[in-house]
Amino acid sequence: SGDPGFFGIVRRVRAAGLPVRVLPAVSSVAATFARAGLSWDGAAVVSAHGRDLGPALNACRALPVVAVLTAPGAGAAELGAGLAGWSRRLAVAEQLGTPDERLTWTTPEQAAATVWADPHVVLSLAPDAVPADRIRADNQPAAAPAGGWALPESAYAHRASMITKAEVRALVVARLRPRLGRLLWDVGAGSGSVGIECALLGAAVIAVERDPDAPIRANAARHGVDVRVVAGAAPAALDALPDPDAVFVGGGGTDVLAAVAARRPPRVVAALAALDRVAPAVHLLRAAGYAVEGSQLAAARLADLPGGSLRLAATNPVVVLTGELPEPSAWRKP
Ligand SMILES: C[S@@+](CC[C@H](N)C(=O)[O-])C[C@H]1O[C@@H](n2cnc3c(N)ncnc32)[C@H](O)[C@@H]1O
Incomplete structure (x- = not known):
């Protein structure tokens, strides 16, 4: 036929x-x-x-x-x-x-x-x-976005520090391995920048955010992607959601990470600013069977000084953890 x-x-x-x-x-x-x-x-x-x-x-x-x-x-x-x-x-x-x-x-x-x-x-x-x-009319319905990703914070509406910085986002998005056919959760989504960039790369995305005024929908519309927004606090808000292929935990405490790990997504990525949360998070993921690696990122951006000189302007250090389930079969391949 x-x-x-x-x-x-x-x-x-x-x-x-x-x-x-x-x-x-x-x-x-x-x-x-x-x-x-x-x-x-x-x-x-x-x-x-x-x-x-x-x-x-x-x-x-x-x-x-x-x-x-x-x-x-x-x-x-x-x-x-x-x-x-x-x-x-x-x-x-x-x-x-x-x-x-x-x-x-x-x-x-x-x-x-x-x-x-x-x-x-x-x-x-x-x-x-x-x-x-x-509607993509460029014959590439799920191609990488023409405007790239790891976009500057100015590409998103956000409040104060409630956005994952571009340098950190570049690593986080890469580690989440978004592509057409996969479902990602962005938990504690804030501006939604991480989930939106995963959607730009073809993934289906659910953004979970307890603040009903967070500008996720407006940011998604600005970038022309569909992100499903679930307004509610994790971990309770996660219960009814379909199983993801990867999860980014950008907000929430150890209880949120524990609830995510209990759903057994093949990959979990977390960005932690509070140092005291790093060791418990690593131990929790390892206890749940994840192979965990982590690194601290502290980007210093070039900034102008009077007279044409340049200086370095520090952004806040963040620890990025990546947990991966060892069984290759657990990674659902489109
Ligand atoms: C293996 S694909 C074959 C697709 C086919 N080569 C084509 O060009 O349409 C089989 C699927 O095509 C769709 N399909 C094929 N013939 C169809 C028909 N006569 N009516 C409705 N769907 C049909 C159905 O989704 C079916 O399960």
Whole structure:
């Protein structure tokens, strides 16, 4: 069905060494967008067919326009269940090209409660309110951001010191390994700068922040990414969240780190300004089975002096801890 060279059988036939002549038809993805009357040049196309649903689900959480090729048990119902809490509408195209062909617009909640006929394709779309410039039209729906990352603090609205400094953020974001298909939590998100940069690199992100006035949504909109904001205090606010691939703990005490470790994310990164918290955090992560490494970062930035001289202006030292579960199988690979 569809184009056999697009998530189809051509690769397998070639791998078997058989001679192959491909006669393409309209892909089910193209057919679905056509039935929905939408352009799809900025869409990401992912497959849950014969593989873990998680990366496809996280693509829907991260990006505004995603088409998902499905399989029985990994289709519209399962995607709908996983999208609870994210603002999305879904289009489900069942049995394309047959007399029973049907396109249904639905919500994640309704999709989760429906039995869908196979085969079907799911479109996951951010709401209409999302500005048109959110939709990538550069043929690279999940490419690294054109404007880079580890951006200066001036790129974010923030209050006083409630932002991870650019030099620290560069290391933290690298250690979190964000990419399309992964889900990250930014706990104690503050300005949301860490989570936003992970979202710029393709990850689905949940920002947890107890201050309801924190400017996370405004910052995410400014950078054109979708970050789900959970307003509440960790650890309680973490209970109902889906399991992450990596967590950044930028705020909260040892109890927050303990609650995060209990969820067994493959990677945990913490930035600690208070020295007395470093040893308990290391011991806690090690006791939970994480291999831990840490370093202190104290960037001194160039600043101008009168007369054209330069001086160094110190930023506050921070200890960055990275905890990694040793089992490679625990690291969910998209
Ligand atoms: C292995 S992929 C094949 C994709 C195919 N090569 C194409 O270009 O459409 C299988 C998935 O494609 C989608 N699909 C293929 N044919 C379909 C059809 N007639 N109606 C709805 N979805 C279809 C479904 O999501 C199905 O699970």
